[in-house]
Amino acid sequence: MSQPVRQLLDDVIGGARMTEEEAAMLLRARGPEVWDIARAADMVREEKVGKIVTYVRNQNLHLTNICKNLCGFCGFGVPPSAKEAYLFTKEEIEAEVKKARERQVSELCFLSGVHPDFDTDRYVEFIAFVHDLMPEADLHTMSPDEVAWAAKQSGISTQEVLERMVAAGLGTLQGTAAEILVDDVRTTICPAKVPTAEWVRIIKEAHRMGIKSTSTIMYGSVETERDRAEHFGVLRSIQDETGGFTELVPLSYLHEGTALHRRGLVTRGATGREDILLFAVSRLFLDNFDNIQISWGKIGARMASLGMLAGGNDFGGTMYVDEVSTDAGAEAADYFDPAAMKEITDDLGRVLKRRSTVYEILD
Numbered sequence: 001m002s003q004p005v006r007q008l009l010d011d012v013i014g015g016a017r018m019t020e021e022e023a024a025m026l027l028r029a030r031g032p033e034v035w036d037i038a039r040a041a042d043m044v045r046e047e048k049v050g051k052i053v054t055y056v057r058n059q060n061l062h063l064t065n066i067c068k069n070l071c072g073f074c075g076f077g078v079p080p081s082a083k084e085a086y087l088f089t090k091e092e093i094e095a096e097v098k099k100a101r102e103r104q105v106s107e108l109c110f111l112s113g114v115h116p117d118f119d120t121d122r123y124v125e126f127i128a129f130v131h132d133l134m135p136e137a138d139l140h141t142m143s144p145d146e147v148a149w150a151a152k153q154s155g156i157s158t159q160e161v162l163e164r165m166v167a168a169g170l171g172t173l174q175g176t177a178a179e180i181l182v183d184d185v186r187t188t189i190c191p192a193k194v195p196t197a198e199w200v201r202i203i204k205e206a207h208r209m210g211i212k213s214t215s216t217i218m219y220g221s222v223e224t225e226r227d228r229a230e231h232f233g234v235l236r237s238i239q240d241e242t243g244g245f246t247e248l249v250p251l252s253y254l255h256e257g258t259a260l261h262r263r264g265l266v267t268r269g270a271t272g273r274e275d276i277l278l279f280a281v282s283r284l285f286l287d288n289f290d291n292i293q294i295s296w297g298k299i300g301a302r303m304a305s306l307g308m309l310a311g312g313n314d315f316g317g318t319m320y321v322d323e324v325s326t327d328a329g330a331e332a333a334d335y336f337d338p339a340a341m342k343e344i345t346d347d348l349g350r351v352l353k354r355r356s357t358v359y360e361i362l363d
């Protein structure tokens with residue numbers, strides 16, 4: 001291990017805060033240093049959250065794949081004219097919620113396209129409808145980008161949108177649409193989404209209103225290690241101010257079926273080295289986060305097992321359906337049985353626990 005890396009890891013394990021430049025340096029590591037960084041992250045994880053690995057019983061509700069944004073990294077969203085375009089009827093939503101009740105999920109995620117015709121009333125109608133059907137579930141829905149779109153469509157403030165959604169039954173906000181919070185990167189991968197400053201403003205507004213959210217990073221497309229580090233810096237400073245993030249959800253870019261790949265701007269997603277370093281460096285850099293999720297739907301169960309040795313402490317959800325990942329080429333993103341999660345945690349000498357959306361231990 002080089003002296004600068006050894007010193008940095010010792011300092012961080014000792015409680016020092018890492019700079020973005022230092023994070024970028026670690027994200028560029030090659031060879032055995034990757035394992036040194038993962039080991040340091042594992043030590044910090046053990047110190048912070050111990051042996052428990054969590055998961056949530058959740059289910060996605062893909063209300064529509066019609067989307068006005070058509071991000072370059074996405075294989076799910078389509079224009080209204082596409083032959084595969086769909087919008088769930090109330091009966092279809094009811095059938096999905098019935099399945100969710102039978103599966104005893106505690107969280108329902110509306111993971112959908114940003115429909116060009118939706119306004120605040122329409123979103124509120126969906127939330128209220130599902131909340132009435134399953135009031136015991138946390139409705140984990142709406143990204144800052146969707147909140148901004150609802151506000152624009154209805155000519156009201158984003159705070160008013162959030163107030164109306166909470167009144168209708170919204171539980172927690174999705175920290176999605178973050179992708180990489182560096183505007184030069186957003187211009188290439190998601191030019192129609194809100195810029196960084198607006199994403200930050202809305203997420204802080206929600207946190208100040210008492211609405212918790214996840215945070216995400218979608219890495220492995222066109223961004224550099226420096227961009228990933230800058231993204232971590234944005235999240236850490238928000239968390240310093242609000243404490244409203246429940247976790248970081250790293251989302252490894254799946255390139256098949258996406259416009260960036262078709263246009264030749266990327267030839268692949270992240271490598272296994274990059275995945276491991278992303279988990280480990282996020283654990284080391286985000287000293288004000290308790291939870292680093294290992295998103296098995298993007299990287300598969302075996303890599304998820306290694307992620308748990310590189311700073312991870314949460315599997316995310318059971319899912320039951322994840323068209324966003326499968327449409328972009330994921331092989332097995334639809335359902336992760338808690339029994340399979342337990343096999344992994346037993347193998348690692350860790351302890352699996354079910355949690356709520358906001359990380360209360362449920363069993």
Ligand code: SF4
Pocket residue numbers: 067068069070071074075076077078112113114190
């Ligand atoms: S990532 Fe979301 S906003 Fe972007 S195209 Fe896909 S569904 Fe639409």
